[in-house]
Amino acid sequence: MTLLDISGLTLDLPNGTRLLDAISITVAEGETVGLVGESGSGKSLTARSVLGLLPDRAETGGSVHLLGRSVLGASRSELLDLRRTTASMIFQDPRAGINPMRTVGDHLTEAMRLCEQRSAADARAAASSLLAAVRMPRPDEHLRQYPHELSGGMLQRVMIAGALSSSPRLLICDEPTTALDVTTQAEIIAVLAEQRASRGMGMLFITHDLNLAASICDRVYVMNAGRVEEQGDARQVFRDPQAAYTKRLVAATPTIVVADAEIDAIEARADVPGRASTAAPASSLPAGAGVVATPASTEPMLVASGVSKTYLRRGKAPVHAVIDASIEIPRGGALGIVGESGSGKSTLARMIVGLEQADAGDIRIAGRERTGAPTTRVARLAHARSVQMVFQDPYLSLDPRITAGRAIEDALRLHARLTTADARARVVELLEQVGLGDRHAQARPRTLSGGQRQRVAIARALAIEPDLLVMDEATSALDVSVQAQVLGVVERIRRDRGLTVLFISHDLAVVRRLCDETVVMRTGEIVERGRTIELLSAPQQPYTRLLIDSVPRPDWGREAVPQN
């Protein structure tokens, strides 16, 4: 008997919106099945319906069977029984998924005590051993802790332990690692794989990361807009996608796998303006290491030397966010900064754009001192013209009340005296540069998609014609396909206008695609630097290696897939 059998599942809201359309998915015992697709494609809805968790007053059609027992239309007690014995679920955000007002022990034992009527002591013992099984360092101590006292990775382990407490036959994982760092992700995936193997559970694994899906799943289903577009053997699907949607998805997915051919290809493109022209090893970045195509000046566009920043917090230990960091970017160059969450990437970026003042060190942009806070209007505007920034979250970095065109126009007119007509024309020009048009000028952010917003943000930054553009996780919030579009825009502008870029990301694959050189940060310090390709293919530092190894590496032969 199949463990999970979803067939022809449809789900409609009371207002008639169809959210799921004839979904059919099966999971056999012991099998790991992936469910991939972009945001909003209905992955979570599908997964939740397995446990009978449906939106309020939703209409369903089709059927969902768990070990032969129907879920849709099951009585309340039957549903409780299925949840208690047959299937359990791990959610995306462990911070949101565990009641912040109850201890970890409470979270783990409540189902055992209240549903299985086990004694408190018994339940605690069981919880403790579960925590040990998911490799929590001090199980008994953790039982007494509150969620806010644990890190995200630890909490996700707690969530997993909780899900395992009922010894389920099917484990549903809804993007269990999206909120986590790559290194933590790797650990969690390892724990999951271990548990799945030892318990012989079936697993429905939801992710939007094709690489991850490909690396752990036996079969995958690709979802789009509430439908299953394609399904089959994981490698098969990605290596040889049939549906147009899958093809686009695969094409848009960046990878960190460095093929020899690629190094050659890059070398062959060495004359492209803005690209480093030699493949000479550059384990550090002394001035002039990257020979720059713009011959006008040999002085780097950005020089930050010995920059430090410490946050003092009342009643708590100070945070050394950035410690003695030095970076340089040649004119027209692109430098990537990678590192785990909290490693100080954003702090460094904020100091460079002047949102934060460095405690020590020195920042020069285009040869001008930009360390201190600008005091006069002139200095402020000069600083702004030397560096601009694109922020991570496109939904928050645009003023909700101001139309796209107006936002760009404001920036333009702050820096140059322009007639209204001239400003309007320039706005359209800039929007066209990022692949948008006249009609987007009138739109308020709320009516734009994430990708469009981020392009507006880029256009706004470019309006000032800065010497340096800092992009802090500028594509992290976007779906892969949208991310690919935005990266494409940035690449094109660099190519066309020789823009110098500082690109921050936790995603090595994205950095790889955009940046000539990369520095790796860890707890505020720069631990390694070098040409991106070399760094990826031959990391010198153990931390860098760990970072690289943590990235899921599907063996589906990406070489075959042409880039862009």
Next chain:
Amino acid sequence: MTTLRQVAGKLGGLLLTLFLASLLVFFSRFLVPGDPVSFLLRGRKPSPEAIAQVAAQYGLGLPPWQQYLDWVGGILQGDFGRSLQFRQDVSVVIGERLPVTLGLVVMAGTMIAVVGLIAGAVAALNRGRVLDRAVLVGLTVLGAIPSFVGSIVLIAVFAVQLGWFPSFGSGEGFLDTVYHLVLPSIALAVVFVVLIAKVTRSSMIDQLGREHVEVATSRGLTRGTVIRRHVFRNAIGPILTVSGLLVAGLLVASSIVEAAFGLSGIGSLLVQSVDRLDFPVVQAIVLLIVTAFVVVNAIIDILEPWVDPRSAAGAGAR
């Protein structure tokens, strides 16, 4: 969870707020232009003796800060001065009327808690359904009935027409007092019930939409358990905060209800003292209400880490 240091810090905040509030209460009198004696003796025959007595009571010859210190010093020893209308110590005048107000506030508070929580919870658990709508409409209308209107209606219907309850007085002994205070408590409670119900509703709806609730459900806990242990438990924070803010409002609103029901508590005393230009009594009652507010909120503040463990760590936001 809560360190002694945090409690000490909060107590410090409490004392600071009380200090500032006492400054406000005391120096408000100085906002009135003109001679303080004629202000205090408005409407009375200003015999030289009366002037001398008021001047002595307020230490009017002294510099203001000295007057303030004397005043505070007296209050710390339970001496609030002397009532001009009753020719009696303010502490006695207030002390005799305080039990009625406390009884009223306690009874109303109980009703507010019980009815408000139930109504809010019922609405939240039926969000968007007919029952929710009905509760919401009911709350909107009830909340718009000022307590003095409510009092009149309650008296007209239940005391006069039906004769179920007495229409005045606070009764003797426990049961009789409760019986006498039923209608006034209802009149007092209505507006606040609405507030609590609304907060309960939105706080619970907020929690109902949280992922941890879904997680708990997915693990096979019954709906009742989930609501009790996760939704309601987590929703308490905002409810408690709002309750704290209501305390002072309840005490002040009792002046209206007491006036309407002919109860003699500190609320009606406040109004009467304003009417009779008995400033020492006004000052004392205002200070009393403010102190009650500050103390209750400090207690809630100190309980906060128990309600929300994150706040102890300073992680704060919900």
Next chain:
Amino acid sequence: MTTPTMAVKVLRAPRVRRGNLSFDISLAILAVMTLAAMFAPLIAPYDPDAVDFAAIYSGPTAAHWLGTDALGRDILSRMIFGARPALLGPLLVVVASTVIGILLGLLAGWRGGWIDAVLGRIFDVVFAFPALLIAIMAVALFGKGLVAPVVAMSIAYAPFVARLTRTLVASERSRPYVAAYRVQGFSGSWIALRRVLPNVTPIVGAQSTLNFGYVLAELAALSFLGLGVQAPTADWGAMINEGQAGVVGGYFLPAIVPAIAVVIVVVAVNVIGEELSDRIGGGIPA
């Protein structure tokens, strides 16, 4: 790190509402009452203070649609004139407290630091004085009437507005869009006044609308207690107070008509305020 799911939620936030009947009705009621108050002398069938001993406690008649009170004064005319203090008082309080509150809240939320701490402490102190209490105290100090309570309540309500504004401004200030303005070279005061202020004002304004109902009820209560608007001036609260005397004789209209008017206005204002908060709250990413 913001995740795709969260982003979707933000996108989903602005609920497009279909027409809302109770909202429209409430708006119409308020409009009618405001117009009536503004053009009272033109509309009112009688002089609100005109005594007519021949028509004491007349019930509703063709001459007196809502009857007359203990002095034979036309209740309808008194209601129309009484709408002036009844509506103007709360309006002044709401406008004044909103202006004061927004400015202080902006200052505290934008500047932060010690200014925020000091203002926060001051707000805490004022919070300890409920509006009605401050109003009563003002009456004790400055005498009865509408002026002292209105000034006092403006002060009492300002911290509510200020605290909301402060929270909103502080959270706006930490938003990337504000950082983006900074990076573009806009000055702090420009961002605060020209961008953040307009962004928070609608939310604050909608909340303030809700205060209108409370203030109306509180000022009416003050008049009811005999501390507010003084006879013979027509005012709803004072009319309830005066009308109460007739209740015992079975003459309900003089008290019940203004009482119903108070309830209706408060309901209408609350419906409007809540609806506005709903609509506006959705417009800005929360």
Next chain:
Amino acid sequence: PDSAAAPDWEYTTETGAPAGDIDSYSWVSYAEPYSLDYAYAFDYADNQVLANVCESLLRLNPDYTLSPGLAESFDHPTPETWVYTIRDGVTFHDGTPLTAADVVASMNRHLDPAVGSSWYSVYQNVVSIEQTGDRQVTVTEASADSQFNLAMGGSAGVIESGATLTEKGADYGNSTGGVNCTGPFSLEEWKSGERITLARYDDYWDETLRAKAAEVEFVFMNDANARVNALKSGDVDGGWMLPYEGIAQLTSAGTGEVYFGLNTAVSSLIVSNLEGPLGDERVRRAMLMALDREGIVEAASKGYGEVTNALTTESVWVGASEQGLADAFEGLEEYPYDVEAAKQLIDEAGATGEEIVLATAPISSDFAVIAQATAAAAESIGLKATIETVTPNAYTALFSDPAAREGVDLFYTVWYLSSPDPLEMYSVLRTGEFSNYGGWSNAEFDQVVNEAIATDDPAARSEKTAEAQRIANEQLPWLPLSTAPMSVFLGERISGVAPSIAFLYYPWAAAIGAR
């Protein structure tokens, strides 16, 4: 409800003898006494309780006659001296006997500026109060004064234990200090804001007024509705001064009866500014004629009252001769409601278009009626009228502070007399008197009144006083409006009280027993 029908009512003097004693009954008062200190007892709320607990040298009976009280007799040996013989065998509630020293101590308090007695005016002529014998106290005055002795039936003549006065000091008379007097009831409990309980004093000296109730409970209800409801439902057994709106209800409720008794109060408009248009006698007359006084009685007291043209009621003409009474009330100028005639008077006086200011305060509904009606009347005869509404306290100040009367032409008062002599009223209107608020001055009037005051024989005095009343009726220093009876409600359990405004000073509660 048909508002046109005037209610039926008549004066009663007795309410039927009680069948016997009663354990306890309750009585409602519209307000709590501020103090039971006789020196401050100046209002209905204070006096109606105090009258049953503390007694005066003389007793003011329900028919407004005076009879011996704690003084078993008094003498008037010279025009300036009053000699009181203190009754023997009277004890205070704490058991101590009444002595002449107590009398001296009690009376002297009115002279003590530190006390600030509300009754100082009675004593303004007094030079000394001394014990002149074992049981004898002599009061010496600066000039002849027939009125002093008449006031000894009121609060001004109350006697308290001297020891208690000393002991309680500043707390005397308040809810903590209490009182220690000789009345038929003692103060049992004063629960602030709620009620005062009186208990029968078993060693009371006057057998005829021994309390029929073991206990009387006074409850305070500010709200008129609450008061009526409580009476109607039987929660409270009785009460004085019923709200006019509720009388019909109470009458028809069937849970008791409403009686109307003697009153001394006259509602009138005080002319407080003779410099303005009202300085002209014709304008004053015109004003009175422009007032629809029947309508006012209807609106202000729901018909329970009568229009009057004098400033006193017949009830205070206690010792009057037949001639005196006839002179006083027959053939007075009537001032009928006649707007046209009034207008003409104004024209004659050339006062058309002049402005008058009337002060009022939100004290009770009759204030609003009078203010509105007066303004309307003034406007109707071509004057301009402004109503100035002040607080009740500021209104009180009109009666005590000339500065407060600045710019006020007219204000309303209900003036009641505390002694059984109309002279109390007219002595006030003499030139330069404190309460002659408008500064009205008429030499003939002054002379008549002064003669009357110096006249000891009540009959002869009344004839003089009648002359004064006629002058006042013609000249209208105050504009008399109406009189109203004193109302009282007795529930079905009780009976025996004599309806009269004397309840302010007479131990009326002692007479009430089971029906």
